[in-house]
Each structure stands twice: as structure tokens, then as C-alpha cells.
């Protein structure tokens with residue numbers, strides 16, 4: 552008879568939050584399918600398994616009624632739906648992410664924002680790019696793409712954080728939900744006030760294309776999916792930018808090569824492989840199944856750890872190391888299967904094609920004066936939460 556996966560009672564959430572990579576490396580070699588007690592989930596740390604789960608939504612569902620996301624978002628978002636219900640809502644937003652729209656509408660706007668935000672950085676000073684640039688840049692671009700540019704950068708960042716923390720509030724505490732409620736109220740009130748404008752002057756923004764579609768999805772779902780994009784579209788490009796900057800600034804010979812060849816997109820790709828901004832995702836098991844000889848029972852929740860898959864020895868050599876010029880930069884940082892990140896191309900181009908070269912163009916001799924001052928955090932989401940850089 553097939554046995555359940557081994558249980559690990561030693562791993563703590565604090566350890567995962569501070570530095571999960573040594574834990575993932577051990578799990579990949581000793582227990583690649585492992586029930587981690589502190590997380591209440593079965594961790595899958597090998598690339599083939601994380602891909603298998605995301606590619607098989609009939610067996611591994613996104614529609615998990617036990618997560619706090621519904622409560623935090625006041626709705627069941629597309630991220631937590633399967634099959635046709637998911638596809639219909641994803642397609643409703645898709646025109647805003649069409650390649651032509653990205654190239655003709657969004658990238659010129661991102662370019663302008665990047666120039667403006669980089670030009671106001673103080674030369675010759677040490678500044679924390681996390682606090683002063685990365686989140687704000689992502690927030691401004693996203694506000695335009697979604698059709699809600701009336702929101703300030705601070706509003707967008709607060710709403711994003713409030714929704715994420717609400718969705719991750721597995722302890723069902725009041726405070727995170729109350730903060731998420733305030734974000735919901737503010738977002739709904741802004742969207743209500745913008746409806747007329749988008750209806751009378753239709754445009755390619757996500758809100759406008761959903762409102763003015765021939766057969767629109769219900770308004771509640773339009774709002775829900777704008778909120779999922781707010782929750783999913785700020786911290787990840789922010790973390791990808793900060794992580795890639797860290798990788799380049801701590802590897803000066805690679806940085807020189809990247810500058811010489813203009814390989815910024817390559818650097819971005821390696822940055823998100825090295826530290827996946829969304830490190831883990833959950834799926835609900837619909838039928839008894841087996842992974843690597845372990846029984847995965849119906850009703851269990853598996854966690855695909857893409858941060859670990861990206862360093863899996865079976866697909867990446869020397870995966871713990873940041874190396875822009877590796878020839879095996881395989882990663883799953885944008886997910887797999889039907890929920891593959893809808894903002895992939897926007898994020899790649901906004902960060903890799905626009906922001907990285909803009910920053911190094913203005914501050915070619917940037918450096919990190921105190922490596923210990925860079926602080927990394929996060930298990931589900933991960934990146935530097937403080938990255939002081941000398942701008943020269």
C-alpha cells in the first residue's frame with residue numbers, strides 16, 4: 552500500500568521567512584514530497600512535480616474554499632477558479648495584455664515613468680531603492696494599465712499589501728481583514744467613480760475593456776479581478792527589480808558583461824529564477840493520487856514551491872548561484888498551466904527592458920556599500936525588503 556509523505560515537524564515558518572533555500576535544498580534531496588507541519592501543507596520541491604501539479608487542474612484545483620482570499624477580496628477571484636469559469640474571466644481582461652497593446656500603449660508610458668522616477672533620485676547618496684523607487688514604479692505603471700491612474704502610488708501600494716496580507720491571513724485574525732476591508736472600500740469607491748469615463752471613452756485599460764465588452768462578466772467579478780491584479784502586480788515586479796539589482800551589483804564582472812551587451816532582459820530572467828518573487832502556490836487535491844511514490848490524499852493541500860523548483864539540480868546546475876550567462880535558466884516563476892501569470896510580458900519589459908537600463912544609464916557606478924544592510928524576507932513572496940544603494 553502506498554504510504555503518505557513523510558512529516559517534518561522541525562521546519563518553522565520563521566526559518567522559511569528568513570532563508571528558505573537551505574531547507575529547500577535538503578528537502579529536494581531527502582524528502583521532495585513532505586508534509587511540513589508548521590505550514591499545514593504538503594511541500595513539493597522538485598521542478599517536475601510543481602509543473603505536474605499546475606498543469607493538471609482537474610486533479611489539483613485552484614478552487615480552495617478554505618483559504619482566506621475570498622474574505623479578504625470580498626469575492627471569489629479568477630485566481631481561485633477552475634475550468635470555464637476561470638477562462639471566461641481571464642479572457643475578459645486579456646485585451647489589456649495583448650502584445651500590441653503592451654507595445655503601443657503601456658511600454659511608452661512605463662518608459663516615461665521610469666525616466667521621471669529615476670531622474671528624481673539623488674545622485675551621490677545612499678538610498679533604499681525598496682522604499683523610494685521599486686514599488687512606486689510598479690504601482691504607477693499598474694494604475695495606468697488597469698485604468699485607475701487617479702489612485703496615488705501610496706494608495707496602490709497600501710491596497711496591494713492589504714489585500715495580500717488579507718489573503719494570507721490563515722490565522723483568521725481580525726486586523727488583516729479590517730485593513731483589507733478598508734482597501735476594498737477605497738478601491739470600489741474609486742472604480743464606481745470611474746465607470747462613466749471608461750464607458751464614454753473606451754480605452755485599452757483592463758477596467759475599460761471589461762466594462763465595455765459585448766458580453767461583460769458581472770460587475771462584482773470585474774472589481775474582483777482588478778483587485779487581484781492590484782494584489783499581484785506590484786510586489787512581484789518590485790521584488791524582481793530589487794533581486795536582479797542585488798545579483799548584478801554583487802557580481803560586478805557579470806554586470807560589466809550585461810552593460811556591454813545590453814543583456815538586461817537576460818539579467819531579469821536570471822533574477823526571477825534565482826529568487827522567485829512568488830515562491831509558493833497552493834492547490835487543493837481533488838482525488839487520491841501519487842507523487843514520487845507518496846500517497847497524496849483527496850482533500851490535502853499541496854504547495855508547489857517554485858522557488859525550489861528553480862534551483863532543482865535535475866534542471867539547473869549550480870542553481871544556488873546568480874549567473875546571468877548560465878545556459879540553463881529554466882524557471883517557473885510565472886507559474887504553469889491555466890493560471891500562468893497574465894502580467895508576464897508587462898513585468899519582463901517594464902523591469903528588464905526599461906527600468907534596469909534606465910537606472911544604470913543614469914547611475915553607471917551604482918554600488919551596495921554595506922551588504923549586511925540588505926535584508927531579505929519572505930516565504931510565499933520573497934525579495935529584499937531593504938536595499939540601500941549608493942547612486943553614482
Ligand code: HEM
Nearest residue numbers: 630784787788791828829832884885886890892893894898
Ligand atoms: C516579476 C513579476 C511577476 C511575477 C513573478 C508573477 C508571478 C505570478 C504567478 C506565479 C502567478 C500564478 C499563481 C498561481 O499559479 O497560483 C501569477 C498570476 C497572475 N499574475 Fe503575475 N507575476 C508578476 C507580475 C504581474 C503583473 C505586473 C501583473 C499585472 C499587470 C500580474 C497579474 C497576474 C494575474 C492577473 C494573475 C492571475 C492569472 C490567473 O489566475 O489566470 N502579474 N503571477
